[in-house]
Amino acid sequence: MSTYQNVDVHKEEGIFWLTLNRPDVRNALDQTMLTEIGQALNEAESDSDVKVIIFKGAGGRSFAAGADIKQLSEREPLEALVPGMQGLYKKIEECSKATIAVVEGYALGGGCELALACDIRVATENAKLGLPELNLGIIPGAGGTQRLSRIVGKGHALDMILTGKIVKGEEANRIGLVQYYVVEEELDEQIDNITKNILKKGPVAIKLAKQAVHHGYDLSSDAAMWIEKLSQAVVFGTEDKQEGTSAFLEKREPEFKNR
Ligand code: COA
Numbered sequence: 001m002s003t004y005q006n007v008d009v010h011k012e013e014g015i016f017w018l019t020l021n022r023p024d025v026r027n028a029l030d031q032t033m034l035t036e037i038g039q040a041l042n043e044a045e046s047d048s049d050v051k052v053i054i055f056k057g058a059g060g061r062s063f064a065a066g067a068d069i070k071q072l073s074e075r076e077p078l079e080a081l082v083p084g085m086q087g088l089y090k091k092i093e094e095c096s097k098a099t100i101a102v103v104e105g106y107a108l109g110g111g112c113e114l115a116l117a118c119d120i121r122v123a124t125e126n127a128k129l130g131l132p133e134l135n136l137g138i139i140p141g142a143g144g145t146q147r148l149s150r151i152v153g154k155g156h157a158l159d160m161i162l163t164g165k166i167v168k169g170e171e172a173n174r175i176g177l178v179q180y181y182v183v184e185e186e187l188d189e190q191i192d193n194i195t196k197n198i199l200k201k202g203p204v205a206i207k208l209a210k211q212a213v214h215h216g217y218d219l220s221s222d223a224a225m226w227i228e229k230l231s232q233a234v235v236f237g238t239e240d241k242q243e244g245t246s247a248f249l250e251k252r253e254p255e256f257k258n259r
Contacts, residue, residue, distance in 0.1 A: 001043070002039065002040070002043060004036040004039070004040065005032055005036065006020070006021055006022050006030065006032050006033035006036055007019060007020055007021055007033060007036045007037060007040055008021045008058065009040050009043070009044075011047070011049070011050065013199070014049060014050060014051045014052060014195075014199045015050070015051075015052045015053075015054055015195055015199075016040075016043075016044040016047070016050045016052070016053045016054070016097070017054050017056070018037065018040050018041075018044070018053060018054065018055050018056075019055075019056050019057065019058050020033060020037075020055070020056070020057045020058060020063070020064050020111075021033075021058040022058075023057075023058045023059030023061070023062070025065070025068070026057075026061065026062035026064070026065035026105075026106055027057040027058060027059070027062050027063065027064040027065060027111070028064065028065045028066060028067065028068040028069070029064055029066065029067050029068060029085070029110050029111065029114070030068035030071055031068075031071060034084075034085060034088055037088060037092075038088050038091065041053070041088075041091060041092060041095060044095075044097060045095055045096060045097065048203070048258060050097055051097055051098060051198060051199055051201075051203055051206060052097060052098045052099070052100060052195050052198050052199065053095065053097050053098070053099045053100070054099075054100045054101075054102060054191070054195075055099065055100070055101045055102065055114060055115070055118060056101075056102040056104070057103075057104065057105065057111075059105075060104050060105065061104070061105040061106070062104075062105040062106040062107075062111070063101065063102070063103045063104060063105060063106060063107040063111050063114075063115065063127075064106070064107060064108075064110065064111025064114060065106050065108050065109070065111055066108045066109025066110045066111050066112075066132075066133075067085065067109055067110040067142075069136065072136070072138075080141060084142075085110055085113070085141070085142035086141060086142045086143055088142075089113060089114060089116075089117035089142050089143050090117070090143070092114070092117040092118065093117045093118075093143075093214055094211075094214065096203075096206070096207040096210070097203075097206070097207075098119050098120070098198045098206055098210070099117075099118040099119045099120070100118055100119065100120045100121070100122060100191070100194065100195070101114065101115035101118040101120070101121045101122070102122050102187070102191060103115055103121060103122065103123040103124070103127040103129065103169070103178065104123075104124045104126060104127060104184070104187070105126055105127065105128065106128050107127065107128070107129045107130075108128070108129070108130050108131070108132055108166070109130075109131060109132060109133055109140065109144075110142050112129050112130060112131055112144065112148075113131070113140060113142040113143050113144040113147070114142075115129070115178075116143060116144065116147040116148055116151060117142075117143060117147065119210065120179050120180070120194065121172075121177065121178040121179055121180070122178060122179070122180040122181075122182065122187070122190060122191065122194070123169035123172050123173065123178040123180070123181050123182075124169055124181075124182055124183065124184050124187055125168075125169050125170065125181070125182075125183050125184065126169065126184065127168065127169035127172060127178070127181075128166045128167070128168055128169075129166065129167050129168075129172050129177060129178070130160060130164065130165060130166040130167060131144045131148065131160055131161050131164070132164040132166070133161075134161065134162065134164055135164050139161075140161060144161070145157070145161065148160065148161070148177075150217065151176060151177060152175045152176050152177050153176075156175045156177075169181050180194070200253075200254075201256070202238070202240035202243075202244065202254075202256035202257075202258065203240075203256065203258040204234075204235055204238050204240055204258060204259070205235055205240065205244075205256075208231040208232075208234060208235055209231075211227075211231065212224075212227050212228045212231045215227055216228060238259060239257055239259050240254075240256045240257060240258070240259065243255060243256060243257065244256065
């Protein structure tokens with residue numbers, strides 16, 4: 001596996017762990033870290049053993065405190081038009097593996113937006129999520145205005161964006177911002193339960209189910225249903241479908257082969 005400066009990566013039984021690693025600055029996302037997240041993502045994408053990618057922050061006090069504000073202060077208007085962080089997070093959303101954000105401590109600004117781009121969010125009791133960009137005279141620019149409102153609804157999204165309110169783990173779970181809320185001591189067990197369930201699934205089905213949800217979400221119901229049908233037609237042609245249905249009928253666990 002590659003080694004990086006501002007992210008740590010390791011692989012363990014089908015899981016690719018990607019740890020944001022600048023704890024002294026609460027894992028603020030600088031250009032090096034963003035580039036390295038992209039590289040690590042490519043590494044995970046091209047590894048057929050990987051089914052789940054887990055994003056977490058080093059140090060336990062912060063997932064990521066947002067874009068590096070020092071670098072942000074020097075950015076010119078046209079630099080906001082490059083794919084940048086928004087493009088990277090789209091890549092994360094569209095990645096073929098299941099993605100999980102484990103939020104301990106702060107997930108602010110670009111850190112919160114990174115978590116929003118993942119498929120599943122898990123938060124501990126010390127999690128603090130928010131989009132405080134307006135405090136800096138800017139707006140959320142890495143998908144936050146769009147993904148947050150789609151995930152929690154316009155009311156909660158506008159409340160969080162306009163007031164800069166920081167939402168703690170339990171409230172984040174109540175409004176649907178995170179799917180799991182756990183006390184710190186139960187975090188490992190919860191992650192284990194979630195990943196165990198995903199790891200049992202076939203990779204082709206994971207990929208196509210994800211694409212149907214993400215790509216269908218903003219389409220008309222008819223067009224989205226058609227994407228679902230076409231995706232189903234693809235999985236119907238796979239060996240994994242034969243294996244999954246046969247295993248059920250033969251009362252055994254399936255062994256999916258990714259084909
Ligand atoms: N960019 C650059 N540096 C950051 C940072 C960011 N987004 N967030 C924190 N840091 C740095 C601080 O400047 C400080 O550096 P220093 O030790 O050289 O002074 C260090 O990380 C620790 O931060 P500090 O504020 O002392 O820690 P805290 O635990 O009291 O507070 C936060 C943590 C996350 C609440 C606070 O740092 C914060 O509000 N950060 C900015 C969040 C934000 O606005 N994000 C959106 C960016 S678009």
